[in-house]
Structures are given as structure tokens and as C-alpha cells.
Amino acid sequence: METNYDTLTLTEQDHVLHITLNRPESRNAMSLQMVLELQTVFTQAASRHDIRVIVLRGANGHFCAGGDIKDMANARTQLAQGGNPFFDLNRQFGHLITQANQCPQLLITVLEGAVLGGGFGLACVSDIAIARDDAQFGLPETSLGVIPAQIAPFVVQRIGLTQARRLALLGLRINGEEAVKLGIAHNLARSAEDIDTQLNALLAQAKKCAPHANRLTKALLHRVGHEPINTLLDDAARQFAAAVISEEAQEGTIAFVQKRQPHWAK
Secondary structure, eight states, X not given: OOOOOSSEEEEEETTEEEEEEOOGGGTTOBOHHHHHHHHHHHHHHHTOTTOOEEEEEEGGGOSBOSBXXXXXXXXXXXXXXXXXXXXXXXXXXXXXXXXXXXXXXXXXXXXXXXXXXXXXXXXXXXXXXXXXTTOEEEOOGXXXXXXXTTTHHHHHHHHOHHHHHHHHHHTOEEEHHHHHHHTSOSEEESSHXXXXXXXXHHHHHHHTSOHHHHXXXXXXXXXXXXXXXXXXXXXXXXXXXXXXXXXXXXXXXXXXXXXXXXXXXX
């Protein structure tokens, strides 16, 4: 795994990849460079079966304050050169959020401080999200005269159309407590220490789940609603039959009978 990035810091420990958005001077605003670096990390991580969990958070008490205004200014200067730099800039983030959504690992986000725009979108594609109670969530795009183009579909999938309308069309800011109530986040933390405690508990629980079974299950869940149910269930049954006779399932069954932890949980 490449670790030399300008906008990210990466650490690996005990099958967990920790990614920290590291542009604290801008509350970790999502620059094009950060988007491209995150794409590289997710691409490399996808083929790493030894990485079972990805933890995504921001440096210095903020998750992500949305898109980088400087990139928008640079795109304006490129208009005269032809092409559509605004489309390219916006769509690149769409590729990233789709990639994060479909990453085979368990994706945990730690949501502190500003969780705005693109940061809000990334929160909505995480498998598990821990929100600090005083974090500020919002979709400010309409108040700036633009739209949450790449983010909106994932927000609707996360919390439903009714609540997505309310947040996006009013440009509201909500705190971590309401974010948990709406289902944007799952766990509420009252302090930095509480975040660490909850994160460690989640990582310990994730360790109990078989790595390959988790990958297959996440991929199966993503297919729901996108193909005929009978076709999906037929394929799921084939995957189940293959899983039952796999080394992973044999280890899990033997460990259960012997009343011990399977090797992947140690």
C-alpha cells in the first residue's frame, strides 16, 4: 500500500486501514487532489484481503467541510480553454463516493466537527458511522447556488426521500444527535475518549466476522433492489452452497463445536 500522500495519512494495524483526511487548514475540504488520492487508496485496498476494515476520519477535529472552493475557482479559469471542467470536477467526486460505497471492506467513518457536502456524502456510504454529538452535518450546496449533484442519491438511499428533501432544500445544519436519529450515523459519542472507546468496540466486533463471508455479504446487500429478486436469490443460494464447504466455514463450524474463537477472531 502506497503511503506517501499530500492530503492523507495512512496507517495499518491488525487488519485495519486507518485513513485520515489531512488538510486541517481547510477543515479537510475535499480538493481534487484528495479525491484522486482517495481513489488510489480504495483501488489498492480493494484487492487486499488482509485489510478487513477501513476507518475514515479527519484531522484536527473535523471530518470534511465539503468541496474545496479553490478547485471551483481553478475550474472557472479553465472554461476558456474548452471542455467542461465543472462537470469533470464534480463527476470525479461521484466516482470516489461510488468506489467508497462499494469497497469490499467494512467502512467505518468517524464524524466530528464539519460533516458538510462531500463529507456528508461519504458519511452516507459508510457501513458504520460514529458521530460526535456536537458535529455539524449539512448540505449547504443550495445556499451557494449549486446542487448536491453526486451526493443526493446516496443521501436518499441512507435516510429516505422525505428527510433528504428537508435537509437539501433548506440547507439545514443538524448536530450529531439528530444525525443518529435520522440514520445518517449509528453511534453517538459524547467526547473524543468516547469515540475511541466505541471505535475499539466496533473493531473488536468486526474481528469476529469471517473476512470472506463479510465481503460476499456486503456485495449481496448492494444488489438488493437492482435486479429481479428470484435471480438474486438463486445466485445467493449458489454462493451459500460454496461458502458452506469453504475452509472458512469449516473453521467457523469446528470453532463453534470446540467452543473457541475461529482463527480470524484471534
